[in-house]
Amino acid sequence: MNPLEILAFLAIIVVIIIVARIIKSDHANSITDKVYNRSDFATSKSHNQSDLDNIFSNVVDFLKSSDVYFRYGKNKKEKDYQQDLDQKLDLLKYKYGYEKAYEGYKEKQRIDFIINGIIGIEMKVYRGGSQVKKELFYQVSEYGTFCEKMVALVINLTQEDNSEIGRDIKQKLEEVMDKNNLEVIVKTTINPPQ
Numbered sequence: 001m002n003p004l005e006i007l008a009f010l011a012i013i014v015v016i017i018i019v020a021r022i023i024k025s026d027h028a029n030s031i032t033d034k035v036y037n038r039s040d041f042a043t044s045k046s047h048n049q050s051d052l053d054n055i056f057s058n059v060v061d062f063l064k065s066s067d068v069y070f071r072y073g074k075n076k077k078e079k080d081y082q083q084d085l086d087q088k089l090d091l092l093k094y095k096y097g098y099e100k101a102y103e104g105y106k107e108k109q110r111i112d113f114i115i116n117g118i119i120g121i122e123m124k125v126y127r128g129g130s131q132v133k134k135e136l137f138y139q140v141s142e143y144g145t146f147c148e149k150m151v152a153l154v155i156n157l158t159q160e161d162n163s164e165i166g167r168d169i170k171q172k173l174e175e176v177m178d179k180n181n182l183e184v185i186v187k188t189t190i191n192p193p194q
Contacts, residue, residue, distance in 0.1 A: 052118060055098065056149045059119050060183045062092050063153060070155055072189035078125045081155050082112055085123060089113065111143045120147030125155045126165060126186070133169050141176035149181045155189060162186040 001009070062068065068088050070081055082102070089100045092115070101114040113121035120143045124132045136152050144150055152169060156162055163186070170184040 052148055055096075055116055056119055056181075056183075058096055059092065059098070059115050059121075060151060060185070062095070063121075063151060063185050067091055068187070070187065070189045072157070072191045078123065081125060082123050085113070085121075085153070089115075111139070111147065114147065118148045120144075120150045121153055122150065123153045123155070125157060126160075128158050128160070133172050136169060137172050137176065140173050140182070144177045144181070150177060150183075152182070152184045154184065154186045156186050157189065162188060 068085070070084055073080065086100075086102045089102075092098055093100060098116050101117075103110050103112065111120045112123045115121065122136060122139050122143065124136060126132045132154060136154075140150050140152065152173060154165065154169065156165055166184045166186040169186075170179070170182070173182055173184065
């Protein structure tokens with residue numbers, strides 16, 4: 001190859017890298033519906049208690065319904081299940097008109113989902129042990145300062161009983177958040193691992 005061909009080849013590689021970064025940036029922007037800051041949460045406190053309770057009840061009922069299900073995938077990670085939920089939450093928006101934000105931020109904290117700026121959803125994949133309980137304890141204590149109500153949505157990939165897992169997690173989380181402002185939902189995947 002002569003120097004001119006090498007230069008042309010390098011220019012093509014640079015263009016490919018730039019285009020890939022632009023596409024990645026556009027994809028990341030399309031995933032995050034809204035980035036919240038502290039003032040967004042401060043203004044969300046203007047909801048009256050009846051409205052807040054109604055929204056929370058609707059979100060919890062929706063997440064418990066058969067409309068929200070997850071297919072097991074051998075190589076699926078928590079992020080993959082979050083993206084599945086992001087698509088399902090479009091139906092929540094259709095049914096109730098609620099706004100959702102995927103990966104809402106407060107300072108350096110990132111909550112998985114925020115509904116109408118007031119209901120937080122933190123999602124975890126349970127594979128056994130106490131790691132999920134520890135992570136949720138930390139996150140709920142942090143996010144509970146800016147979300148009025150929280151839902152811990154746990155995807156159970158074990159043979160353990162969902163109600164026992166949920167009871168154990170909720171008992172721990174009630175140490176940092178009022179039980180009336182908190183719901184723990186445990187779901188098993190479709191086609192669970194054997």
